[in-house]
Amino acid sequence: MMKIALERAPMAFWSDAAIARTGYHLSKILTSQNKDIDQAVELATAAKSTLTRLQQFQPMGNVEPEDEIAQYDNLQALSDGRFTSISLLKYVGSR
DSSP: OHHHHHHHTTTTTOOHHHHHHHHHHHHHHHHHTTOOHHHHHHHHHHHHHHHHHHGGGOSOTTSOTTOHHHHHHHHSOGGGTOOOOHHHHHHHTTO
16 A cells, blocks of 8 residues: 555655655565565665755754654654654654
């Protein structure tokens, strides 16, 4: 399902942040299932490249760099359908 969504993302006008976040999560799933490792590495590399490029625009600048899930969640705008996931909760109160 995530693969299909990711393939259709450009046609659905997904933001770069949304595509990176989806690619990151899909790479983690593929890796945990030991499936399509080459594709998982490719997705993770593309996601990391986008994260690096967009990091300066993060709404909360206090997210720790090693907290990758929170980094990707922080990039995804609420107006694009992101909810405040539990990965960001620890940073909300520390602002």
